[in-house]
Structure formats: C-alpha cells, structure tokens
Amino acid sequence: MNCLRKHLSAIKGGRLATAAWPASLLTLAISDVAGDDPEVIASGPTVGDPSSCADALAVLDRYAIRTSAELRQRLQDGELETPKPGDPRLARSEFRIIASPALALQAAAAKAVAAGVTPLILGDAIEGEAREVARALAGIATSCARHGTPARPPCVLLSGGETTVSVRGQGRGGRNSELMLAMAIALQGQPQIHALAGDTDGIDGSEDNAGAMIGPHTLQRAAALGLDARAALDDNDAWGFFSALGDLLISGPTLTNVNDLHAILVR
Structure with missing residues (x-):
C-alpha cells in the first residue's frame, strides 16, 4: 500500500x-x-x-x-x-x-510507578493475529500471577503495536476489542488479572470505541446475560459482546495516533 x-x-x-x-x-x-x-x-x-x-x-x-x-x-x-x-x-x-508508541508506553509506565505498580514494557511493535497475540499476553500475565515472573505483582504489562483481524464472521468490532475478547477466553476468569486494549486515536476499527476492558468476572457476567464469548469471537462480534456488558473503552477521537496500547494489570 x-x-x-x-x-x-x-x-x-x-x-x-x-x-x-x-x-x-x-x-x-x-x-x-x-x-x-x-x-x-x-x-x-x-x-x-x-x-x-x-x-x-x-x-x-x-x-x-x-x-x-x-x-x-x-x-x-x-x-x-x-x-x-x-x-x-x-x-x-x-x-x-x-x-511514538514507545513514548506512549514510557508515559504509561511512569503513571504505573506513581501508583505503586511495577511496569513491564513488553514492546512497542507487537503484531500478528489479535486472538493469537491475546493468548500469548494472557500466558505472560498468568505467569506473573502464579510465579511472579517476568514481573512480581502488583505489576502492569504494557505493550503496543498493531494487530490484525481476519474477518470471517458477520459481527462488529476492531482489533483491540477482539484481542480483549480472546484474552478473556484465554484467562477464564483468573481472579488477579484485569486488562484493557485501545487504539490511541480513539477509534477501534469502524465503531465508536477505542477498544474494550476485561476483568475476572467478564465471562461470568456475560453468561448471566446469555452471551456466548466463543460464539462472539467466531463471529468477529467483539463490539456486540462488550457493548452488552458496558465494557467498551470509549474516549472519543483523540486526534493523535501512536498505534494501539495494551495494559494488563496483575494484582
């Protein structure tokens, strides 16, 4: 292009x-x-x-x-x-x-330090299929929660870049929302882990949100509303899933784009 x-x-x-x-x-x-x-x-x-x-x-x-x-x-x-x-x-x-993405991550890390949380920047050039990246990030967060490596809680894993979604379904959403949906499925409600992912320009894909947020109760709350997380992922309908939960990350257009930002808090 x-x-x-x-x-x-x-x-x-x-x-x-x-x-x-x-x-x-x-x-x-x-x-x-x-x-x-x-x-x-x-x-x-x-x-x-x-x-x-x-x-x-x-x-x-x-x-x-x-x-x-x-x-x-x-x-x-x-x-x-x-x-x-x-x-x-x-x-x-x-x-x-x-x-740049790197400068945004450094600024986020400084905020974490001020809040008494250890930041770990995983990289500013994360690419690949959103659901695959989600599984990898979930694995790192799980290791922090269970073993204290590569960072000991309370910590926040920070990363940036630009993932990809191969659209096969009929749903709505963007790469950050899909990354969060796939991560929620991978984590299966682990009690110590919260996360968000958003596009720094405020618009994820074609919808009105920057991304989405998840926590330990995301899947439980979804099930109570009759939502099937795996079916939503298969249909590329992360927007519909998080909209029903009220967990879309909505900032409005920021007018500045330094790619995506992912933050995973391990308490």
Missing part, C-alpha cells in the same frame, strides 16, 4: 521535500507504525523512497489490482519514479519523531 501511495502521490515518497527544494525542511512526525520507520510514516513525504516503479507494478500484479492503461504505462516508463535516499534535494531535510 505504501509503495503504491508513494508512486501515485504528488507529495508522498519524498516528493514534498523535492518540491520545496532548496528550502530547508524540518519534519515533526507522530509515528503510528511499528518500528517508527520514517519511510512508512505517512508514506514518507520528506524522506527518500527505496522502492521503485517496478515494485509498484509488482504490487498491482500480485493482488490483481485493476488500473488504467495510462497509469500502468507511466509506471513502466519510470515516469512516476520517486526520489531515492541520497538524492541531493533531500540533503536539507531533517526528520524528528515527537510522539
């Missing part, structure tokens, strides 16, 4: 910087991508692009994306090539990250 964006945009892939040449540029970036790669943040409007028109054509072919004959020809001719790293027109362009 980024490769295509760079080659089809008038400003991405370094073109904003070359259009401003010979002016000096200072980019203040808010990172919403795992790893904080300047070439990926906003598709890199002020940094060189290592991808090529041939790469863009390969993406079109790999995913059988239909486009106009004119556009394909312009890519084949190299007419839409982007400025590359080392281009002299980029020499006066400086890049700084002022907000």
